[in-house]
Amino acid sequence: MATATTQTNKREAFGSRNVFILSAIGSAVGLGNIWRFPYVAYEGGGGAFLIPYLCALLTAGIPLLFFDYAIGHRFRGSAPLAFRRMHRSAETLGWWQVLICVVISVYYAVIIAWSAMYTWFSAQLTWGPGNENDFFFVDFLQSADVAETGVSTQFVPQVGVPLIVVWLAVIVIMCLGVKKGIGRANMILMPLLTVMFAVLVVQSLFLPGALDGLNAFFTPNWEALADPAVWASAYGHIFFSLSVAFGIMVTYASYLKRKTDLTGSGLVVAFANSGFEILAGIGVFAALGFMAQAQGTEVAGVASSGIGLAFIAFPTIVSQATGGSIIGVLFFGALVFAGVTSLISILEVIVAALQDKLGWSRIRTTLVVSVPLAVISMALFSTTTALSVLDTADAFVNAFGIMAVALVAVIVVAWLLHRLPALKDHLNRRSSFPVGWIWMLLVGALAPLVLGYLFVSELIAKITTPYGGYPAWFLGVFGWGMVISLVILAILLSLLPWSGRSHAKDDVDYDEFLAQEHYDPDPETSAIPVSADEQRGAAS
Amino acid sequence: MTGTAIVMMIVAMVTVWGGLIAAIVNLARHPEVAETEPEAPPVEL
Numbered sequence: 001m002a003t004a005t006t007q008t009n010k011r012e013a014f015g016s017r018n019v020f021i022l023s024a025i026g027s028a029v030g031l032g033n034i035w036r037f038p039y040v041a042y043e044g045g046g047g048a049f050l051i052p053y054l055c056a057l058l059t060a061g062i063p064l065l066f067f068d069y070a071i072g073h074r075f076r077g078s079a080p081l082a083f084r085r086m087h088r089s090a091e092t093l094g095w096w097q098v099l100i101c102v103v104i105s106v107y108y109a110v111i112i113a114w115s116a117m118y119t120w121f122s123a124q125l126t127w128g129p130g131n132e133n134d135f136f137f138v139d140f141l142q143s144a145d146v147a148e149t150g151v152s153t154q155f156v157p158q159v160g161v162p163l164i165v166v167w168l169a170v171i172v173i174m175c176l177g178v179k180k181g182i183g184r185a186n187m188i189l190m191p192l193l194t195v196m197f198a199v200l201v202v203q204s205l206f207l208p209g210a211l212d213g214l215n216a217f218f219t220p221n222w223e224a225l226a227d228p229a230v231w232a233s234a235y236g237h238i239f240f241s242l243s244v245a246f247g248i249m250v251t252y253a254s255y256l257k258r259k260t261d262l263t264g265s266g267l268v269v270a271f272a273n274s275g276f277e278i279l280a281g282i283g284v285f286a287a288l289g290f291m292a293q294a295q296g297t298e299v300a301g302v303a304s305s306g307i308g309l310a311f312i313a314f315p316t317i318v319s320q321a322t323g324g325s326i327i328g329v330l331f332f333g334a335l336v337f338a339g340v341t342s343l344i345s346i347l348e349v350i351v352a353a354l355q356d357k358l359g360w361s362r363i364r365t366t367l368v369v370s371v372p373l374a375v376i377s378m379a380l381f382s383t384t385t386a387l388s389v390l391d392t393a394d395a396f397v398n399a400f401g402i403m404a405v406a407l408v409a410v411i412v413v414a415w416l417l418h419r420l421p422a423l424k425d426h427l428n429r430r431s432s433f434p435v436g437w438i439w440m441l442l443v444g445a446l447a448p449l450v451l452g453y454l455f456v457s458e459l460i461a462k463i464t465t466p467y468g469g470y471p472a473w474f475l476g477v478f479g480w481g482m483v484i485s486l487v488i489l490a491i492l493l494s495l496l497p498w499s500g501r502s503h504a505k506d507d508v509d510y511d512e513f514l515a516q517e518h519y520d521p522d523p524e525t526s527a528i529p530v531s532a533d534e535q536r537g538a539a540s
Numbered sequence: 541m542t543g544t545a546i547v548m549m550i551v552a553m554v555t556v557w558g559g560l561i562a563a564i565v566n567l568a569r570h571p572e573v574a575e576t577e578p579e580a581p582p583v584e585l
Contacts, residue, residue: 017572047548054555211541218545218552259573268567271560278556282549432570 011076011509012178012362014255019183021265021272024252026186026341028243028273029193031111031310034338037277038284039305040237042217045224052225052234053274060450061238062270063442064406066435067413068244069262070423072253076510078352079247080494081503082254085510085522087417093409094353096490097247100401101349103482104246105373107390108343109170110381111307113162114140115335118311122318122328129319136311137387144384147471152385160382166340167374173344174351174366178255182344193337194276200330201279204286207321213289216299217281232457235450240398242273243342245406247349254352258513263431284309287317287327294320307387310335347373359501388470392478395467399458400483407451414444429517498524 014020041049075082080094117140121127127135137143142156173181204210224230243249253262285299291313292299304313310332318328347370355365380389413419420440428434467475498504504524514521541549 021567047545047552050548050552050555214549215541215545218549219542220544220548257572261567261570261572264563264567264570267563268560271556271563274556275560278552430573432566 011503011507012255013257014183014252015179017256017260017265019179019187020252020256020260021268022190023182023186023341023345024249024265024269025272025276026190027248027252027345028241028269028342029190029276030243030338030342031108031335032237032241033273033277034280034284034335035306035309037237037241038217038281039303039309040233041281042285042303044230044233045221046216047218047220048222048224049230049234052231053238056231056234056238057270057274059442060235060447061242061244062266063439064239064244064410064447065242065249065266065270066263066427066439067410067423067443068249069253069266070427071413072250073256073260073262074423074426076254076507076513077503078254078356079250079349080353081356082250084494084498084504085524086413086419090412090417091494092490093405093412094247094250095493096401096405096408096486097245097250098350098353098493099486099489100246100397100405101248101346102373103393103397103401103486105343105346105350106377107381107393108339108346109166109374109377110159110163110386110390112336112339112343113159113166114311115332115339116162116166117158118315119329119332119336122315122332123325125319125325127315127319132315132319133312136315141387142384143387146385146388146474149385151380151389151474152383153379154384156382156384156386159386160378163378163382164374166343167370167377170340170344170347171366171370171374173340174347174370175363177362178348182348185344186341189337189341193334193341196330196337197276197279197283197334200327200334201283201286203323203327203330204283204290207286207290209290209293210286211289212293213285213287213299214282216289216303217285232450232454236403236454239406239451239454240402241277242270243345245409246402247353248345251349251352252345258516259430261430261432262427263433263435267433287321288313290321291317356503357496357498359499359503359506388468388474389478391468392470392475393482396462396479396483397486399455399462401486403451403455403458404483407448407455410443410447410451414440414448420444 014023041053044052071082071086075085077085078094079097080091083094084091127139140158142154144152144154173185175181176184239245256262285303288302289299291302295302302313314328314331318324318331321327350369350373351362351366354360354369355362358365360368380386413423420443424435424440427439462479466472467479470479500506503510510522513519
């Protein structure tokens with residue numbers, strides 16, 4: 001790598017603002033947009049859901065996205081370093097986000113592997129029409145019950161082999177770096193994903209019964225708006241959909257050039273993400289309308305989300321529709337591409353954190369991070385109990401990882417460190433969309449209230465009934481134990497000292513940035529080449 | 541499709557896709573500043 005020699009001094013950067021925007025969209029548009037949004041919207045009042053959804057986007061999603069951008073761009077570091085530069089004691093938040101990404105990356109990869117196999121299966125209808133459910137659980141996953149077998153070590157080759165391929169592909173992208181790897185992958189995959197999905201939607205709209213599906217999806221149920229749970233699900237969905245608060249947007253924003261329109265870029269990312277969700281809603285419900293008609297039932301009887309929608313309902317549609325194979329290849333191919341662009345953003349949080357901490361080169365850090373993750377991923381998710389582990393880890397890390405760290409982060413930054421005014425000023429320096437006290441109010445007051453409500457209701461739900469009916473020891477290890485150990489490990493990691501080679505101590509790039517922007521020097525970086533007579537801005 | 545469903549579909553498309561177009565237009569009107577160039581003087585709005 002050409003950058004290897006300059007690695008310790010010069011921070012990597014995206015080639016241009018547009019590459020950053022595409023990469024941020026690539027991160028935000030993931031599996032959730034395709035398989036989660038349509039059902040959440042349908043359940044939450046159909047067409048009427050648009051009101052809480054837009055409300056959540058404008059009052060929580062976009063403000064929190066700006067919050068992440070401001071932290072990453074102002075403090076120019078991976079999550080732990082950015083939070084450390086903000087305040088020494090905030091570093092734990094950064095490591096917590098890194099560890100959340102560790103957990104997510106190991107199971108996210110396996111869903112991409114399944115989707116890749118299903119792209120292939122779709123072309124030949126491997127599952128055999130009518131056998132979609134059994135094929136997925138019995139033939140493909142060879143699912144075993146954790147209550148009977150414990151955590152299995154029995155290798156399932158048709159999952160394990162594609163999983164290795166997925167890991168090899170993302171490791172190559174990560175090794176190539178921010179500009180040549182992540183940037184270029186997004187420049188290729190995102191336009192491809194959009195075109196594929198648009199073709200899929202058009203084809204679905206021509207299926208018989210498609211309009212019944214759209215009718216079910218868009219018919220408003222205004223009474224749903226009186227239900228607080230619908231509003232909570234809108235905020236929860238926007239929050240997960242935009243990939244805010246787990247380090248990704250902080251890390252990506254740290255690779256932006258110094259003079260960048262942060263809020264203008266953020267608005268494009270947020271609306272592109274939502275635009276993709278609307279498109280997915282139309283495509284998925286048009287297909288479900290066809291499925292309902294083919295089975296002679298109502299759309300309500302076939303609507304589902306997540307793994308059930310992707311790996312059972314869609315294969316059924318593929319079997320029954322004329323030209324079904326094309327629909328299947330486009331749908332599962334879209335899942336693979338959307339998943340890969342999100343997975344590399346999750347991995348980048350971890351790689352960037354260790355690069356900053358250790359001052360190592362790109363390739364060395366990437367291999368040290370990705371190879372063990374790939375091994376853990378293989379060990380837990382290429383076996384017969386993969387589905388149970390994945391389901392549990394996902395549910396717990398979402399509720400008590402991402403949501404918890406977001407809640408703590410907004411409280412710490414807004415109420416303990418009082419950094420919102422400084423972040424607001426940083427956003428306004430070069431941004432086309434100015435933010436003011438309303439933004440501070442939304443991030444400092446509304447976000448903690450909403451996140452707090454969501455967190456407490458998740459806590460009550462998961463304490464009162466064992467999640468998914470899994471045995472207590474299993475939830476103790478892969479659910480509660482996992483999320484608690486993330487916090488403990490984050491505290492331990494933030495206690496480790498940063499060496500002289502790390503970017504906390506030696507970062508010429510950051511010193512130049514501080515001087516150029518007239519910010520106060522960071523106490524930890526070495527030589528501060530700021531001419532003393534230069535006037536410094538009040539913002540820290 | 542019923543009338544209300546069609547209206548809600550159009551409203552959803554206009555708000556979200558319209559918002560995306562507005563955001564892209566806004567960004568295009570504020571081109572990227574080159575790292576090495578001096579900043580443009582502030583424009584009166």
